[in-house]
Amino acid sequence: MSVSVSLTDSRPRVGVWLIGARGSVATTVVAGCAAVTAGLRAPVGMVTETAPFAGSGLPALPSLVFGGHDTLDCPLPKRAEALAAGGVLPHGLPTAITAELAAADREIRPGGPLPGDTRGPEELIEAFAEDIRDFTGRHGLARTVVVNVASTEPVASGSGLSDLPPSSLYAAAALRAGCPYVNFTPSTGLHHPALADAVATSGLPYAGRDGKTGQTLLRSVLGPMFAQRALAVRAWSGTNLLGGGDGAALADPAAAAAKNAGKERVLTDTLGATPEGETHIDDVPALGDWKTAWDHITFDGFLGTRMTLQTTWQGCDSALAAPLVLDLARLTARAHEAGLTGPLTELAFYFKDPVGDAPSALGAQYEVLTGFAERLRTHAADHGGDAEGAR
Amino acid sequence: MSVSVSLTDSRPRVGVWLIGARGSVATTVVAGCAAVTAGLRAPVGMVTETAPFAGSGLPALPSLVFGGHDTLDCPLPKRAEALAAGGVLPHGLPTAITAELAAADREIRPGGPLPGDTRGPEELIEAFAEDIRDFTGRHGLARTVVVNVASTEPVASGSGLSDLPPSSLYAAAALRAGCPYVNFTPSTGLHHPALADAVATSGLPYAGRDGKTGQTLLRSVLGPMFAQRALAVRAWSGTNLLGGGDGAALADPAAAAAKNAGKERVLTDTLGATPEGETHIDDVPALGDWKTAWDHITFDGFLGTRMTLQTTWQGCDSALAAPLVLDLARLTARAHEAGLTGPLTELAFYFKDPVGDAPSALGAQYEVLTGFAERLRTHAADHGGDAEGAR
Amino acid sequence: MSVSVSLTDSRPRVGVWLIGARGSVATTVVAGCAAVTAGLRAPVGMVTETAPFAGSGLPALPSLVFGGHDTLDCPLPKRAEALAAGGVLPHGLPTAITAELAAADREIRPGGPLPGDTRGPEELIEAFAEDIRDFTGRHGLARTVVVNVASTEPVASGSGLSDLPPSSLYAAAALRAGCPYVNFTPSTGLHHPALADAVATSGLPYAGRDGKTGQTLLRSVLGPMFAQRALAVRAWSGTNLLGGGDGAALADPAAAAAKNAGKERVLTDTLGATPEGETHIDDVPALGDWKTAWDHITFDGFLGTRMTLQTTWQGCDSALAAPLVLDLARLTARAHEAGLTGPLTELAFYFKDPVGDAPSALGAQYEVLTGFAERLRTHAADHGGDAEGAR
């Protein structure tokens, strides 16, 4: 693939503010955007780079500027080297794009609250919002999209302001800074009673929740297949093996519960009933960032004949998530530019637990998504602009 | 499930003439229709028994009358007992519906040509057509649908009348007898140059080709998933293990070639390119009518990260095919009643190699199919009739 | 297979007293012994029916008389019908051997303690022992082997007589009745501190613990393979899906813990270290008595190259266990006849957690077992007898 990018792009630039900015997904997002922009790699896995999205006015990849919050302090170039050693990034890539990694690294601010931090929710929200405003201002960005790609939190309890989990503090900060928000994780984010009013009055578009990258992606096409063929699914069991930071985070049963709720929701929604069976998430450090997901499905065919389907998915979660995060940042930025507000139900294609009313089968979600791209294109034509002119 | 069937259904009855009427699929079709009609089993796997097809005027299951051609002479009740011993039919079912099996058995006529038969194509076609006319007349049927469920033939060669393979002789007989035709196999059937004129002038609706029941069904949802997510499939390899008559028939490389063409077509159509990889069909007599299909898919994610998906499908082909055959017989009969002619592209949902222009993703095919049901319903309403009143 | 059995066998008969006598395994043991004795089925899965055991003086299958304890009261013929409906026993078999099932059923005595039972451990032990003595006496049996095939108990705690779990009460009763004892489950049985003295002074042979039938059987050959090839196993993860009574019993985490300890012990013993990874046991009622066990093994090859092996085992636990129970009853009875006492370490081939010092690789265990058969043969020759004369 040869990509030619104008160095003096006159189009305004767009910020992407990553919560969990030093994690595997965020690092792959930054590295991948740089690699594709530089023409080093094809944009495999980026749906917004396919034909139906041409002319929809999405911000071009070279126009994206990255920053974010994180509680860790491992520099991005070093993090990228670790990912390359684990086979998540191509060998040699971190060196080739070290400048872009360093630039994003300089825009990462301390997250929180960390142990010992005595600030209350209001102070934290204001501090985070100020970080985002400062980033947007210094770079002269047209807008900044906030995307949560941090580790999954335990399921939250409590409904008051003082009960806001970190993901909700960051989400509140996004609203306060006037930024569209995307929740790529199952964490609470904007879905907290104490934020309901702020969400309703913000006039901002938002998307989520919980990106579907592997096992659930599969389930979102297999579930409809069984339903459309009138085959009776009796049991659907699954085991996920993964290491890396995600494996460790999900070894916490409360965090795993949050994750599994989304996996099972897809089955219930597409099958019309909840089948028997459990889903396990095991931390297997030896696997690093690679995940193996095994599903075992027992179903009845005609006259009660018992049959089974098994699937084994071996993928790298960060590499599956990163292009979707870039897609979502672009689509949400464009939605904001186009004046859309509230839940972006058209982006259900990307999520296990989509906001608003949306179909649950991947194919139907894809049609909704490409219809959305079409509407954005019309809108772009009406307004005489095309953010992708350079591409 | 409780099924209430009027014993004195005033609606006209419909014939289903099965080519390969003593095979596993045909036996399961006859047994299954009787079992569901008698309320012994739920219509699992029958798409036409789900909500979107209510009121579409399809012939009710109790109104179907079965007959057919076969070159073998094993009585249907005995064949059903063998299937029950192999776990394809429930134990006890053949005894419960022995009257219906015997009734269908009496309507099976000798197929051909068998070795030693000196009749030419024209004589055979006429003899077969006369069998179907006689069946339709004796039973006072409103119409008869001819469905090919015989073993897969080797790929045909030659384009003259004298080159017609058996599947095409039966298909020509269907046309001559004025019957709609469904080809559930990859055999040539109506797709023969020597029949092109007869097809074009017949004014009959027809459907086909090659029912997708297992591995290809899966491929028709997994292929679109990879395409919609912009993941680059590099190789798709498959192995099918099966015994029974189908295993033996497909051990013939020429027959397997016909079958595999359909399997690969689905990949090419849904992925937009043909990936590397072969598909094997092995005859494993020990497996009987049970089939195991293993697929191994290698794909690239973001930045070229190499990933894999494996699927193992363990099913019983006859139990997967039979409800689809009943669906197709009902839909095609209804199409004929409604005056539709030519290729029924709306039935692509059922086939590996659908006639006419149709989408290749299962989800899109399902939408087309339910839209078709909606049109039939409107048509039924216009004409004041509803064949499913009794159900 | 043709089996000729003398109707007037002059050899003394041997009792097999099953703890859990109405369970799936026990029912399959009784049904299977009758089916093989009657020549209806070949003794597939019975190691003692293979060449190395000819002439070892084992009691012939027709000489075995069955009885046992159970807390349930479903009659064996009815239990066998349910197993046949689930595909565990061949259709038609329960009817063919109903007399043998009924005979065993008459010899099943109530187990305990059930809720409301006010008897203390000593009373229960004595009552159970008396049941066994009465059985042995009425039938004029040369000896009776007690075999525990009941559902797995939660891990026991406490070391006093009053803390004895049911499995230990039955085991103590076996000792008191002078019977050799086999523990086919991971339950405590004789492995209780309060029974240590009784075991030591009993002069009886005993065997156990926890039959290896599926996943662990596989692990006992794959573990040595990796070790002998000097391949470094990093992680070994497993998931078991099963329904039936066993599935429900093992859904109790404490019972599953007892079961899993044995599965992991085999890995540690054969690999020389405990790899990463967990083993799950899920209750999936839809699967009935059929079990699917998936194992995922990550290992390093030369120069650290990361590789994987996955296995999927689909079997019926009762059908795997029953022939081994018959083997064990015969071998243990013969050991008792030959005057052997204490732990029968030579039977490690059959167990996850064998008593005494034994090799952990299946191949080595097999050599020990066939060496044992050879010693029994020599002993039989010395004493002029051969219990298998009729076979």
Add this chain to the structure above:
Amino acid sequence: MSVSVSLTDSRPRVGVWLIGARGSVATTVVAGCAAVTAGLRAPVGMVTETAPFAGSGLPALPSLVFGGHDTLDCPLPKRAEALAAGGVLPHGLPTAITAELAAADREIRPGGPLPGDTRGPEELIEAFAEDIRDFTGRHGLARTVVVNVASTEPVASGSGLSDLPPSSLYAAAALRAGCPYVNFTPSTGLHHPALADAVATSGLPYAGRDGKTGQTLLRSVLGPMFAQRALAVRAWSGTNLLGGGDGAALADPAAAAAKNAGKERVLTDTLGATPEGETHIDDVPALGDWKTAWDHITFDGFLGTRMTLQTTWQGCDSALAAPLVLDLARLTARAHEAGLTGPLTELAFYFKDPVGDAPSALGAQYEVLTGFAERLRTHAADHGGDAEGAR
């Protein structure tokens, strides 16, 4: 691992002459020996580095000197870089050991016959033998072991000297140069009628044939498991997917036939009968040097209950083969030093089709191998030497 290697090892050095010296396996052998010698990697996968081989007098890794024949001319350092890019060798390793790769590269001589070569068999054999003699002499080696690791040849036909396939020409050259010979491939090598006399009178030890590295390794432990448990295997089907040079070579049906014969032999030998089922080898270039092998085994348990086992092996053939090649070179060199002649049946552990009479179960082969190590140790002690003093 810490490895201390004396720089002035007084022990004589030993040559390893690789047929196919520029292939993946040979490159991994040279690279791996250097990496382990330098302490960069642990000797995972090398059986001769485990405890039972300590003190057996095997030549130390640093004492091995590499050379060989090949018809290609890609330099080893470049070949190693390609393997590192494909994940077969660790990134960075080729650079770290470039001197050792270059040294081996200088000792590779042109193989043959290439198209246009007019030399007859006798001339080729003499030329090859002279290459080996020259190598041995220039380096002052105590002995040189010739190991065939070239691509699999089609099955040979014809029994005369003029019919010798290339593998046999090289094998004949080894004999003529007085070198022990190991055939790690299924190619003919010494197993040619025209070489029978030369083999018999050579007084040299030799080993082979066809290293078992993955699917067959598994079969050699699973086959015995089924046999020892008296389970009746009905069908054993397999599919191998691989790319790289081996994939292309085995896409030739004649070459695949040679390979598959060995795979099936292991089943027949361990099961005592040949089950139903085929084994496929597919060339899938996208997989590179990585191989996926799927096996599907249908077996009967007690009372005819049908069960299945599936295995999926994902490995890198070169990384699996290379440590075994080093093992074999060391063991065969030591056998030559100890004066052993003829077929080394004790090395059956390594082969699909071992020379001489040997057990077929891996566990039993392992016992024979460690017994051999013990005998070599005794022999070493008798002769006062220990080649592994430095290690």
